[in-house]
Amino acid sequence: MSSVVQKEVEIYVIFCKLTSVNTIQGKFEGEIDIVSSWLDTIHGNYDHERHWNPRLVYENIMDKDSKIRTRIEVKPHNDNEHHFVRVVQYQKITGTFSEWLHVKQFPFDVQKLGIIITSLHPISRITLIGKQEYCYLAQKAIRENDSWDFNQTVSIDYSTYQEHTPYLRSQQYPLIKLNALIARKSQFYITNLILPLFFVTSTIFVSFTHDVDAVSTRLSACATTLLTSINFRFIIHNYLPNVPYSTYLDMYSMGSIVFITLVFCWHAYSIKQLDRYTYAKLDIYMLCLFAIIYLLGHVLFIIFAWIIPKRRQKIFLKKMPQTNNISDENQLIELENLLGYERSMDKITID
Template sequence: MALNGTNNLLFGAAHFHPTLSSFRRQTVNTEEQDISRIDQLASSAQSFQTMIPLISLCTSTSYPRLEQFLGKKPSISAITSSSCKGLAASASLCQLNDLFSQTSCSISKSNVQDETMNKSSRSYTESRRPSATNSHEKHPPIEILVRCIFLRVGEIDTLNERYTSEIFFEASWLIKDPKTELEYDTQADNFNPQLVVLNNMGDSLRHDKWYSINKTNANGLLEITEHHKFKGIFWERMELNHFPYDVQELSISLTTPLTINDIYFVENKQKPSGVNRTVFSDQQSWHLYEHVEFSFEQYREEYSLDYDQIHPVLICTCHVGRKCGYYIWNAYFLIFLITSSSLCTFAIPPSNSHGRLQITCTLLLTSVTFRWVVNKSLPTISYLTALDVYAIASIVALCIINVFHGVVSYLYYNQIYLATYLTPTNTSELQLSLYPEYSICRIDRYGFLILSFIFCLYQILILLWTFWKPYKRRRSMKRKDEKNRAEFMNKISNSEPPSGI
């Protein structure tokens, strides 16, 4: 630390307290050396005026702040030489001792001042820290009214589980601050919900945000509305249990670094949410419903230091239903034809087992290949869809028919072998030896009837399940659309003034 005439030596010593004792010893040694030099000058009958430069030199080098304390007394340079002629050398030394005693007193006073300054700084820093009582003070959470409008829904990629959309979102809350009537600035310590999108993919999100202020009639409160416009690619997990009769949810998930003790979300009933269905680029494959649903969840940051903090999550969802006509004609109908063709193999006599097995094995390989082609349009999932169940059931039916033909072929050739080596003793054995296909044809006929009945029953059950389970949700979505439309029309009719006004 560089020392000069304006720096405080004691202030520097307060910061370098480990070397304070060594510094004081050096100061005492320099004082003793200065006193000895002054005694030598006094003993050599020099005047007091010759000692003044030496005193000032010692003061400027050893005690930079000594001049400030000496300034409070009459200056040494103001004393005339005539007043010093009658003074003895001892008297001059006594004045010098008094001078150094005043200096040491001033140094001790400055040490006390530094200690008080350190105490005051510590008290200031402690006062700046949040106290325990303030940290445990609980404030009621702020209610955030939310509204969401899907302005445009773009391409829905089932294979990669994502969709493109442009979304308008509003978050409103009430404040009582007359200073924010013109402009709401979040940089001026004003409240900000700090909303963050969770399910956007990569850097594709384009986010615009602005504020608006509306006056309310309730106690002079102001309604602050934060407007957002999101545009990008959003990830969405596809639920494909009922594929191709599935109804998918297209949602946007929003959260905030604030906890549930700070804010909570509520759907805005005064401003309805909805979906713009006029601009829908994928309408050839999907049917877009017009209502929007809100769900409120909570999540905990598992890898943060504050594990006990729970954050609110808002999920805004619109729904789309897949148009299944393409898959009905190009998947279900073709699988039905392949499976039903296997029943025609019963027209071949049991003696021609080679022809039966060749046809059924060819149909089996065709059905397996067709299934792999259909699955290329679906993501890799660990469960079976409705189309998978139907296709696998058809493959199982082909395998059963193939095994049945093999068993019938084995029984036929076994009867021929027995008829060759048996000597007929009665009429039945004679008939068996002459017509070995008689009993085999009867078994084959019963097998054809049973398998045909099971196949037709399975097709009827598939149709009933389709109308009962997957289409049940579609009917529910349609009712919600009608309800949402009726509520919207009621709000419009209630907001219109009477015709007489």
């Protein structure tokens, strides 16, 4: 009984373009070059119908109109004993990719945009090896994106998945994800969302400038501020996906609404439960108390929702991503002639 030979397939990617990162819908548009190679005993030209192929599948491609261009070359390998050659498959994918974006720290979040690669061969027949030293982001991808900062190294995650069928024995399949590391530029959200909401919420203190006898005027000022803050809440919601948790921006907007409501309740309570003298005496103390709460809340927000995440962003963009250490003695994939098709050796083009 012949044993099944497990093929080792080396893979690296080049992110040529990353645009239109949609936080709400969890997708991005990209142009990605994927290079995979394996050893084989082919004589002559490569035939896609007859010779072994890793049968790679890209799990997170969304757009049906996505284009995949494939070119395969056969290159000599420095192994005279077994007469191996190296088969190199070049693929360029242009389209829309899905991505699970974690936005709890929005707008100071960091993300991994990547491509998920698996194979139709089970793990007993194939091993996918990511060559991190060859992966990178092209300068074009960085220049054409104004909303994100990039780490020019690429991280690699390994995993497996198992299909469950009622009639056949389930098998495990390899899964590899190659990620571009990005951090959101938060200046737009600070200028257009957080600062306006801060100024709107601060106007609640104007209600204390009215005379204690003009309680209706105080309540009217509070109601106007509250409605404006709620309107901002709906505007902020348009920038966020529907997630089952609150982002930092959610917390800030909800905190503003709660604070305005507390001031509103103070004025409404005083008109019914306190006489004018007591109301006027306590009013200055309540103003100081609300001012302290307001300032302390913003200090905590700046520390935990701005300074710490921004520091985390800088570390994220500077660090070298780690990957699983997989030792192999195979010849490394050559970067030579990645896009220069005219100098190819034995090749086949598949549309």
